[in-house]
Amino acid sequence: MGLIQGFFMGKLRAAIVLPVCLMVGCEEGALPSGATDSNAASQELHGFIQVVKSNLVYVEGGEFLMGDYGVQHGPERLPYDLDKDSKPLHKVELSSYSINKYKIANEEFDFYLKVNGLALRQDAGDDFNVVSSAPTTPAHMDWFEAEQYCGWLAKISNLPFGLPTEAQWEYAARSRGQFLMVATNDGTYKITEDSATEYDGPRGINISTTWDRRAFAKELGWKTQGLTPLPVDRFPPNPLGVYAMSDNGFEWINDWYDPTYYQYSPLQDPQGPDRPIYKDAISNDKYAKVLRGVDYANPMWGGGVNVHRYYKSPDGTEPGFSNLGDQLILENKTARCVVNSPHPLK
Numbered sequence: 001m002g003l004i005q006g007f008f009m010g011k012l013r014a015a016i017v018l019p020v021c022l023m024v025g026c027e028e029g030a031l032p033s034g035a036t037d038s039n040a041a042s043q044e045l046h047g048f049i050q051v052v053k054s055n056l057v058y059v060e061g062g063e064f065l066m067g068d069y070g071v072q073h074g075p076e077r078l079p080y081d082l083d084k085d086s087k088p089l090h091k092v093e094l095s096s097y098s099i100n101k102y103k104i105a106n107e108e109f110d111f112y113l114k115v116n117g118l119a120l121r122q123d124a125g126d127d128f129n130v131v132s133s134a135p136t137t138p139a140h141m142d143w144f145e146a147e148q149y150c151g152w153l154a155k156i157s158n159l160p161f162g163l164p165t166e167a168q169w170e171y172a173a174r175s176r177g178q179f180l181m182v183a184t185n186d187g188t189y190k191i192t193e194d195s196a197t198e199y200d201g202p203r204g205i206n207i208s209t210t211w212d213r214r215a216f217a218k219e220l221g222w223k224t225q226g227l228t229p230l231p232v233d234r235f236p237p238n239p240l241g242v243y244a245m246s247d248n249g250f251e252w253i254n255d256w257y258d259p260t261y262y263q264y265s266p267l268q269d270p271q272g273p274d275r276p277i278y279k280d281a282i283s284n285d286k287y288a289k290v291l292r293g294v295d296y297a298n299p300m301w302g303g304g305v306n307v308h309r310y311y312k313s314p315d316g317t318e319p320g321f322s323n324l325g326d327q328l329i330l331e332n333k334t335a336r337c338v339v340n341s342p343h344p345l346k
Helices: 009-024 037-054 106-115 126-131 143-157 166-173 210-220
Strands: 056-059 062-066 090-094 097-100 250-256 289-292 310-312
Touching: 037 056, 037 106, 037 143, 056 166, 062 166, 090 166, 097 166, 106 143, 143 250, 166 250, 166 289
Parallel strands: none
Antiparallel strands: 056 097, 062 090, 250 289, 289 310
């Protein structure tokens, strides 16, 4: 079984089967013949929770400098971000929490949809349906769906799951607030030395490139080219053990967006503005939620820097061209959940 078929479901099957077999005895890979449908469903849900918990990384809280630290602490003493909304650099103190090492994968989101009697949305276009079909690539969704998924995890696990705050996201991306430019294994971009041509080019060593995504699209028979998502564990994690925070899809954040928030952000556990506060053409003239990370990494000319801030309408719509009306664009928007508990989970 290859990565695409086996990454999540193999672990899920093992987690489902083991508790039942310990209780009544059964052959490996099979539920007992007398198990009721409800019992099997309960065990399946239990197994799912165990897998999700096993993929959490504990993040010990602490103090860090949040925002564009390039001028003060970067090796070149230059800003990493030309935008003003990542400034001023400011001190933040965070409580401990846990974060999913992976973005939510399609197979996890599919399980959520199935359990809740829901279906994959059909209003997001053909490319959305294509990129939603590979089990271990990121699930794509609007903010409301991301918030509902993390809320569902909280309900079924009795743990305080939720979307990360912007401060939690950046602290984890920077491996507990270290001065790391990107969330790779060493804070830098590493790609092969192949020359770029119209048809081929360098491959990623610790972060994806356009040609990695094109090659994966060709492997799956997709026509998505350089806009193709990759499996959630394709490249090494950052030093904290968290994957793909600098590529493979923007990540929805719990916070409302305010370009001036860093000027008045509280020291302890900032949560973002306490109400919707900012909208403009970029957010389709709707109140904006924060996105962090990057949609498609381009290491040859940068991108995915840990301090960059983005924002969009929480419903995923963007301004249309000419008289075409709103565009629903979800293929580049992903999410991961955190657990807001100060103690490591067992």
